[in-house]
Amino acid sequence: MRSMQASGGRGSTSLPLPAGFVQASLLWLALIPLGGGSWTNLAAQPVPPPQVPENDPIARFLALVAEDRQRLPQLPSGLVPEDKPFGPIVVPAPAGQAAISDALRDSAQDWLELAIQAGEAKHWSLAALAVRHALARDPDLAEARRLDGFVRDPETQGDPNAIWTTPERIALRKRGYVDHPQQGWIDASWVRAVNQGFLPAVGTERAPRFVAEAVADAQRAGMNPGWVVETDFFTIQSNLPRRDIVRLGRKLDRFREALVRLMADALSPRFTLASRALDGSSTARPVGFRHEVVIFADASSYRDHLRTRHGFDAGESLGVYLPAPLLKRRGSRGTVFLHRDPKADLDFETTLFHETTHLLLAELNGRGAPRDEGPGFWIFEAVATYFETTRVNEDGSVVFGTPETERLLVGRHRVVERGERVPLAQLLRLDKTRFHNRDHVFLNYVHAQALAAILMNDARLTPREVFLDLVKRAYSSTGPAADRGPSLFDRLGESPQQLEHRLNQFLAEHVPKVEVIRRTSPDKTNRNRSE
Template sequence: MDLRHSARGRNEAVMVAESTSQASPSPSRGHTGDYGGLSGPEEHGAAESDDDPEDNRLCGRPVRAGEATGIESIEVKPEFTSPQISIYGIVRVPFSVARRPRLIAMLGLHNKSRRHASPLAACLMLVLFAVMPQSLTAQPSKVTKAERALANLQAQHREAHKLFADDLERVAQTCETHELKEIAARVRRLAAPVDPDVLRFEPLPRQMQPQIPAPAAGEFSWQVELRTFRKAYSIELDKLASQAVKAGLPSYAFQLIREVAFHDSDHVRARRLLGYERYKDEWVSPFEAKKLRNKEVWTAQWGWLPESHVARYENGERRNGVRWVTAERDAQLRSGFSNPWEIRTEHYLLKTNFSLEHGVALASSLEEFHRFFEQIFAGFFNDSKRLQLLFEKPATAARDLKPFHIHFFRSRDEYIAKLHKKYGQQITITNGLYDTDDLVVYSFHNPMEPAEPTLYHEATHQLLAAHLKPSPVIARDENFWLIEGIACYIESFRVADGEVSLGDPRSLRFEAARFRKLKDGYYLPLAEFTAMGKEAFQRHPQITNNYSQASGLVHFFMHYEGGRYRDDLIEHLRQIYKQAETGKRPMALEVLTSSNFAELDQQYGEYVLKLSQSLKEEFSIQDE
């Protein structure tokens, strides 16, 4: 998560904060969540007294005047103790939530029994309900042209997939009659339905498909049948993708194109739209093709190397400037950040003094992240006319890209020493930051937790704001929730065995959002939530809860009803950043989605409850 820190209005930075709390990471969680929080007089005002002392243990409560500040520690079930991401970053804190009726939590009333609730409070609720403007109550929304188009395309997609699955089932059954049970299982896996709650893409093969030998007379060839059915299905998907982009649904269009390439990996149009070109018998990016033509090869351990250097690296030598030295000597010479390893990929230049191999692994993950991000958020980087032109005449061309810079330090101490002069003591509570002055993402190696979630978060800010010069304050007066919410959502990006995924509802950010809503009963209505600008959001007394809510809301807008609001949210994000250049106020989500805030609030509540129940979470069981 990020903090934009201004030094007398000049310096802007986006930070990820880490507390000095000593909670150990959960062995079952390899990433971060959102249960901790910073608290202090600068964030919180004095709190009113509560009748129940236990109620004071609720997370995110205001700090009383004169009370010691710092990270608030509250009890929790063991599975919720984990490295956590909080308001301005990654915070370790043992989190717990005291049991509390949701209505009391939402209204901020004292923790009294329902039977003895204040008559004044009850009257107040009735009065508020009576005078509530009609626009704030949930009314049936108008279905937009884009939503009708999406529903129609999704129905066609489901029908095409059903026919495809039927075809593959016949192939699988025939395989079983020929005692090819493992092949039958593989064929059936190809027909598995898509999980609507996760954006998941299978790896695409680098090599072009080999020719399948023609079967002898009377011989069964499952390969021929399978490839025939997959190609036919990909043709139908390609048609749907073209319709989707014309209907103003770029995210869905690219989702379909990725599925096209999965079932027909040599589909030229799909490959070009995804940024590949053919080089000999491989599909590579223009950047890779240029490297290969220059006789360089990619190695998983050391990145790009001249072909003539690979054997020497395998023998334990390393290139340091113009000299060849041993790997041990190379590590000594690069122990300071004045002479770090530099790993260049198509979109990133990562500098590190920790480890060449670790730096290459991080740079590779960031490159996968960038490719995925550009596809899902295509509507952010391209207007509708450009996207339609791109689909009509897809082409890839080598570009001299200016890489995004990442500085990854060997230790926290070196990271602090580098940035302390600029940011002062505040840098000591961070795990990483994106500096909008020099446009660099800074982070460091932490042996207790992976670096990727922090890097994905900060790289999101870097990607979205890179075109803004000079870097202004984004969402200064309203809509700041989305700036942090989208970056928190991106932390769920995962790469495993070539498969990339985004939005896994089991990620701790989203688990925290459901816990806040369903167990705490904490939720700020969208009318209030979207009205907060940067300062109001960052100084809100319940900022930790609000970061959880922002994460959950982005998941809702990205995945609800198969992505009904996904392109609306991305367009809203584009307009928020565009406002920094043009000054034009972005259209409200109510307008873009054609659903009023009250209806969206209701849909969100139903969405998180249904999701929580499907995951069999204990807190999805409602109080009587």
């Protein structure tokens, strides 16, 4: 299998429609089931294969989607991207070790070839998603595993059924940890006691004195200290029950894996498959640092901690990402702080994914916390609100961009039914203070989230790459976001009025209309804060 080489590339200021794009897009739209029809029914109606321009990975992607619909009519939901216009994006997990059919194996090979082609053209996000689709069809494609960041488990070297793992998991094992099914990564010396229902008493983790699990959880309820739980990529401090922390931590790991693939164009190559694609023999290395999250069981502890430890007024916020310069402790990394609020209009995991998006994009762009005080602040909240819609499935796949969210449901009512709109030309010039103006903050968030959704979920892919380039510039530059290259309208080739029409159409046609709108205040719906 050939590996990607550092050839070709996209311009940094514009992303024109590729040759053959219109033909491939029309084919894709022709395959959309109407009136609730199924893909299985369409499989009986052969569609002539499109003429795919050579060296055009976006057109090849669209054609491959159509081809898989024909040859794999019973493919599980999510294994063919973008089931409908502006539908959510599924980042699949590698399949299990079950036997696969020849058709699946052929499809996997095609997706791997697409990944290589996309990488050669430096479409890194498309390449990363294509690799995941290859592994979802054939989990033993060695080149796809290498590109996706997996390595052979050193404990099974030489075994024909050797297990694939990640450098992060190997590093944790070298520290003497084992991954317990219920309690997560624990010291190997704990295993026997943990299997019997015990955990270390507070303050005895290094020389454990074991007590009943419920007692150990209760001892940490005051966060003095709470549990410190290691996951593959995160260190989480919390006074929640340890099992709850482990469950959330595993979701965060899957979230990070999927976000890094979908956002590869916007991140430093060091953290994506680009670092391996440019060198056909390299394998993934541990990231080298851990992302930090602190979760409180109640709002008062959250506010008190931020005020007394960091001099930060959290107000009524549900969560906040504080970059390292704002933390009053030496040598610290940027950290997400949040709390569970059973009365909040936004559920806890929405806040968790929103704030963690701010953290990940700041830490994985290679430049640290961005300057976000100038005009163009919308991009920071647009990308965070897009990823707050995350759903992590039991099979490890991750779904991004579903429109059935609390904010968009209420926003549809206000924008479509009541005609409350924010001119996009105005929105894109707002700085942080004006974006958070109390009288307009809710509608600003609605328009930013809807704009992210129509760009990220566009089945044509090119609008997604425009958005990713804007995110990259916002997080990697030191100037105001609005001054980082051509405007969004110029990049898309649309006037503000045309894009506003598309945004309103998206809200009207793709966000469900609800009969009863809860009385949701802007403060409650937008209490996530990123400083």
